[in-house]
Amino acid sequence: MTISEPASVTRFRDYVKIETVHPTPDYAKCTEFLIAQAEEIGLGHQVVELVKGKPVVILKLEGSDPSLPAILLNSHTDVVPVYREKWDYDPFAATRVEVENGDHRIYGRGTQDMKVTGSLYLEAFRQIKASGKKFLRNVYSTFVPDEEIYSIEGMMPFSKSQEFKDLNIGFGIDEGGPSINENTYYFTSERTTCPVTFTAHGNTGHGSQFIEGTAIEKLLPIINELMLLRETQLSKLKKIGGIMLFNQGQVTSVNLTMLEGGKQPNVVPATFSATFDIRITPLLDLAEFYKYLEDLAEKNECDIEFHYRDEPNKSLKITETNPFMVEIKSACSKHGLNPVEMVMPAATDARFVRQAGIQAVGINPMINHKLLAHDHNEYIIESEYIKSIPFYTDLIERLASVPN
Numbered sequence: 001m002t003i004s005e006p007a008s009v010t011r012f013r014d015y016v017k018i019e020t021v022h023p024t025p026d027y028a029k030c031t032e033f034l035i036a037q038a039e040e041i042g043l044g045h046q047v048v049e050l051v052k053g054k055p056v057v058i059l060k061l062e063g064s065d066p067s068l069p070a071i072l073l074n075s076h077t078d079v080v081p082v083y084r085e086k087w088d089y090d091p092f093a094a095t096r097v098e099v100e101n102g103d104h105r106i107y108g109r110g111t112q113d114m115k116v117t118g119s120l121y122l123e124a125f126r127q128i129k130a131s132g133k134k135f136l137r138n139v140y141s142t143f144v145p146d147e148e149i150y151s152i153e154g155m156m157p158f159s160k161s162q163e164f165k166d167l168n169i170g171f172g173i174d175e176g177g178p179s180i181n182e183n184t185y186y187f188t189s190e191r192t193t194c195p196v197t198f199t200a201h202g203n204t205g206h207g208s209q210f211i212e213g214t215a216i217e218k219l220l221p222i223i224n225e226l227m228l229l230r231e232t233q234l235s236k237l238k239k240i241g242g243i244m245l246f247n248q249g250q251v252t253s254v255n256l257t258m259l260e261g262g263k264q265p266n267v268v269p270a271t272f273s274a275t276f277d278i279r280i281t282p283l284l285d286l287a288e289f290y291k292y293l294e295d296l297a298e299k300n301e302c303d304i305e306f307h308y309r310d311e312p313n314k315s316l317k318i319t320e321t322n323p324f325m326v327e328i329k330s331a332c333s334k335h336g337l338n339p340v341e342m343v344m345p346a347a348t349d350a351r352f353v354r355q356a357g358i359q360a361v362g363i364n365p366m367i368n369h370k371l372l373a374h375d376h377n378e379y380i381i382e383s384e385y386i387k388s389i390p391f392y393t394d395l396i397e398r399l400a401s402v403p404n
């Protein structure tokens with residue numbers, strides 16, 4: 001027997017169906033959807049467009065004492081591209097598939113990363129408004145663009161804007177990942193993303209000759225050294241405790257993601273470039289690491305280009321007695337979740353909130369879940385989604401009720 005689809009699931013699926021996929025995300029349709037949701041629920045709303053075509057949608061659950069610093073629930077609306085031919089279902093049809101135990105999976109790009117979280121904020125607001133409850137602090141939910149492309153026209157400028165300051169945020173909640181086991185991982189710091197390209201220029205000529213001083217000869221020592229760094233970091237990670245994703249924040253990861261050069265087989269390339277995605281652990285000195293990469297380029301006569309250079313990540317220490325942290329933990333315990341602190345292995349918009357001097361925690365209450373962010377056939381388990389709505393309802397009530 002097919003169980004009829006809960007309305008919260010239909011709304012989530014409608015959100016997933018909006019193609020906010022890079023490189024041409026449909027932000028206009030997304031904004032329209034979010035505003036319609038806000039009006040239906042009875043939330044205040046505002047759209048801030050600091051960069052044309054890059055809307056930040058702000059929803060507001062009004063508190064009884066707006067003079068107190070507000071709570072921020074942030075999520076990004078954009079999703080990463082897909083290899084359509086690798087998917088079993090249309091990535092933007094939000095297909096609901098029944099599985100053996102009667103549960104369902106919802107397939108679609110962005111289901112995990114991170115439309116599920118945005119939908120959970122909306123569903124929790126819906127329940128709170130329906131209950132007629134009002135809490136002390138204002139709660140804002142921001143839906144931001146371009147997180148997947150370094151937030152340069154998203155949270156980065158928004159977090160520095162007057163519009164953001166006007167929200168008077170006191171504490172932030174942001175992106176986490178579904179947990180692959182029984183624990184609920186929460187993040188108070190993250191690694192620094194370092195996308196970097198090394199380009200070598202060298203002598204060209206006929207492919208049959210031993211040309212000296214070629215571009216690839218200059219680039220290879222850099223590739224070799226960084227791949228060696230990868231190896232040493234990986235063995236360190238294995239010693240810490242396997243290559244479990246959530247321990248990765250303690251080491252620096254290195255991946256060679258793009259290799260370019262050459263025009264045809266019998267012409268020695270005049271230029272060659274290698275691009276790496278490096279994630280620098282907060283346990284390393286960031287300035288020293290940048291200098292190490294610059295020296296590596298210079299030593300090998302290569303150009304270096306940092307595609308994006310993050311400010312040092314601020315990990316604002318959140319003590320066990322921090323009143324907001326206490327509430328996060330008690331909401332977890334009420335819902336049978338076991339919170340475990342970790343360094344976020346990837347990057348989230350929480351880094352900009354922290355850089356603005358505001359404590360922020362990344363969390364996702366879905367457990368025993370396959371991790372499929374950025375992967376083919378991304379899906380979420382429906383029962384985990386439904387179970388997470390009261391978690392957020394509770395979390396919002398607790399955070400918004402923290403007295404001064």
Ligand SMILES: CSCC[C@H](NC(C)=O)C(=O)O
Pocket residue numbers: 147148149150151175193346347348373
């Ligand atoms: C650094 S901007 C891109 C953001 C993306 N975040 C996640 C969580 O996938 C990443 O870490 O690649």
Ligand SMILES: [Zn+2]
Pocket residue numbers: 076113114147175
């Ligand atoms: Zn994300």
Ligand SMILES: [Zn+2]
Pocket residue numbers: 080113148373374
């Ligand atoms: Zn992502």
